[in-house]
Structure formats: structure tokens, C-alpha cells
Amino acid sequence: MKALILVGGFGTRLRPLTLSVPKPLVEFANKPMILHQIEALKAIGVTEVVLAINYQPEVMLNFLKEFEARLGITITCSQEIEPLGTAGPIALARDKLIDGSGDPFFVLNSDVISEYRLKEMIEFHKTHGGEASIMVTKVDEPSKYGVVVMDESTGQVERFVEKPKLFVGNKINAGIYLLNPSVLDHIELRPTSIEKKVFPKIADQKKLYAMVLPGFWMDIGQPKDYISGLRLYLESLKKKASPKLASGSNIIGNVLVDESAKIGEGCLIGPDVAIGPCCVVESGVRLSRCTLMRGVRIKNHACISSCIIGWHSTVGQWARIENMSILGEDVHVGDEIYSNGGVVLPHKEIKSSILKPRIVL
Template identity: 35%
Template sequence: MKAVILAGGFGKRLRPLTDERPKPLIEIAGKPIIEWQIKWLKKFGVTSVFVLAGYKKEVLIDWVAKNQDKLGISIAILTEDQPLGTGGAIKRLNGFISNGERFFVLNGDILTNLDLFKLEDDKAVAVISLVPLRSPFGIVKVERDGIITQFVEKPILKDYWINAGVYSMSSEIFEYLPEKGDIEKETFPLLAQKGLLKGITFDNVYWRSIDTLKDYEEANAEITEVFKD
């Protein structure tokens, strides 16, 4: 089974952590994000990973060269000289993925333990993982007479689902990918119109996107409990 890690972003909101390295190499509890991801992918039978790199690609290439044997998985890095967007980056894999083959795709800043096998579907061109929205703010519960009854810190809003940035795709996806542009803005809306896109909801799983310094701090406190051996 093959997987693709999208690692081309600049990570501007994580500076200064990304001044000298790309987001997948930010260390969470002593390990780079990409190492946590590979450890997780291997549990689902992934034996080959393509890393689609852009910003600070030389640093990522060097890290892979030094760590590939330890990771015990085949890793190939495809680089881009100018940003192609998530869709354009994946399109460059056409030819590396066999006709009729399914593969996983994930953003390079995601930490999760969701079950990848649940994303397998022979009928959909792409399957999106969905997780409940976590409020970025604490909320206040108020009765009709204005009496405050409870403060809830950043609750999970289980009536609202967000794209978790982890996908299963078939080789047919290449027909719908732009030469330059994002799958979220161009490919997925088109597939949805054609009834070729599926979403699988995941409740009670760990999921965090490392977008900000606060995400980084919170993930460091959480991750070792989630990924206990």
C-alpha cells in the first residue's frame, strides 16, 4: 500500500519553528511529525511513502537520507520549484500509481490515530475523513432568564464535521486534479457534484492539525498518551 504526505507548505504561523525546516520536521515530544505519521501508516500496511516537498525541501531530503533505514519503509521525495497547490502536487504522481490502485494521502502537519481501513471504498474516487469540530473558544451556557450555568472549555461540537486532511484516493483521481491548484477548492467540489466523493466520520479519535504554536504546545502534552506502544 502506498501513501502520500503533502509537505510543501511554508508554515508561516509556526515561525520561528519553521524558519529552518518544513512543518513535517517540527518535533513533537522528541520526534518529527513525519516520524509519528510513518509509524502510524505502517500499522495499516503502508510500505511505500511519497513525500511531496517544497519549502525547505533540502532539509527534508537530508533527514530522510539519515533516517530511512531506521523507519523501515520506502520513502521517495518529489520536489517542486514553485508552489503547485495540493492538487498540482498530487498530479505529479501520475505514473507512480498503478491503474486501479488506491492510495492514502495526508497533510504533513496532521497527527491522528484514526483507522485508515475505514477509508477504503472501491466505488468512490476519493474518500475524506471527517472529525468533529473543536470550538477554538470556551463557551458559556446560559438559561433563558440569563443565569449562567456552566463554562465549557473548547468543547467538541459533534453536530459539525471538518475535513481531517486524511484521504483515500483511487488512480481515477488524476483525471480530476488541476495542474496547479488545491484539491479542497477544485477537485473535491467537482467530485461532489458528480457523486464520486465520500466522507467517513470519525468520533472519539485523536486528531490534531499543527497549524499554530498553541497547537504545537498542546500536541506535545498529548501525543505520548495517545501513541503508547
């Protein structure tokens, strides 16, 4: 079985992190985003993953070589010369996806994090006998999204309604698809949206079905949703009684700490914190709703809340970093500095406080 992951473009919504690495390689819960998906695909029998990419393919492939060997799965690239939307890359990768077996293949958006109920999706696809299956997820405010209107008993998709003003349903496209090879006959090799052009046609032919995704789902392609997604992911780990979660008198709620990280005395950590490899958290530090990437050092009595701290950055003593502040790679914040929503580009030294949300160039 094969899968295509839509890696997409430049990751502008996650800058300044994506100024250092392509978005799919940005760590989420101490693991590159895309690795969460590749591991889920491997677990249900996928043998080859194709990355549809138009930006830095050599960086992606070089990084993933070790995981290819470790997981025992083939990872290749299909490179776009020009952006092809969400459908064009599937047509471009046609020869990589079709092997004559007639088996369906998965297509995933690279910045979606969920419980990946892929095995159940395969069974659902076999049962309905249609041409394509899409995963949908329930949301509280459907007026902000494109809503999938479906038959609740069979899952057959009736139509799509973009940002409805009147309530027509509360299920939206979750960015996980299982497609028969025949779907490729509906897709031209040009910039095309699978959501707006291809799926409505298949729905008109009554061959498109939707499965409601159990468990959590989040598009983590921008900082606010990244932080929300981390909370949902860690809560899911807790329900599975995962030994990966940290415990102790200094831990509040769900916290993930890499085994190589060092935590000082008198710290209070959590809830919803991920501390990456080789991080050093000195004494008296307070961390909540945040991610520390590899090699970060947080000095004595600093306070970090609702933030992402990029690779090899340093936060000084008694500093306070909060309100969706994002530090790029190798940023060094001085002692007693305050950042209120500061977005700091890589390789900067911050010597004065950032009192209002702004980008520091």
C-alpha cells in the first residue's frame, strides 16, 4: 500500500521556525511533524510514502533517510516545478502511486495531527464500495470552514458548503483521504484544488464517502493551533496511559520531556509542555503551554507561557516570555527581559523588552 503526503510550500504561517527547516521537519511533541504521519502509515501496512514537495526536497530526503532505514519504509519525493494546489501533486505523482494492484492509496495534508484512525478508514472504504473516502472532524464553529454535508447513516457525501451562514452541519474536511486509482482520472496535471474541484464531482456521482474521525484533530500549521494541538496530543497520550509522559511533584498536567533534557530544582512544569532533546532548564523555572526545541536553555527563574522556543535559543534569568511569543533558531534573550507576543527571527540577541506583539527582524 502507498501514501502521498502533501508537503506544500514555504510554511509562511509558522515563521520564523520555517526559516530554519521546512515546515514538515519542525518538531511537534519532540518529533518532526511529518514523522507522526509516516509512523501511523507504517503501522497499518503502508510500504512506500511519496512526499509531494516544491521546496527544499533534498533537505527533506536527507533528514528522513535515517527514519527510512529505522522504520523499514521507502520514502521518495515528487517535486513540483510550480505550485499545483492540493490536487495537481496527486496527478504529478501518478506513476509513483499506481502499481497495477488496484489498491487504494492514502493522501494526507502534512500539517494535520490526529489519532490517525487509518485502519478503520480502510475498513470503511471497503464497506461502502465507493471511489473515495475522506475523513471529517466535528467542529464547534462550522461557519469558519467548508462544511461537508453527508448522509449520517451511510456516510455518503451530498455536497460541500463553504463557510455557511446558516447551519447545515458541523463536519469539516480533516485532510486525510483514501482514494481508488480511478480518482486520478478526475485530476488534471495543473494547479487544482481537490477540495473545491475534484471531490464535488465525485460526490455528484455518489461515489464519495466521509468517515467521522474519532478522537482529536488539529491543523498545526500556525503557532496558535500548534499550541492547541499539543494540548490535544498530550491529552490523547494520557488516555493511552503512555509512559512517555513525565511525572513528579514538579509536574502539572501533561508534560513530555526528552530523556536527554536536564531539569533543575524548584521548577514547576505544565500543563501542556514539550521539552526537546538536550534542553537545559535551570532552577526555579516556570513552564506552561509551550514547546522547547532541541538544545534550548532556560536560565534560573524564567517564566515561559504559551510560546515556542526555537532550537538552541537561550532565555535569560528572571525573563518572562508569553502570549504566543515565537523565538526562531539561536535567539538569545537577556536577563529580566519581557516578551509579550514577540516573534523573533533566527540568530538575534534581545536586549530590551517587547511590550506589544511584533516581529523582531
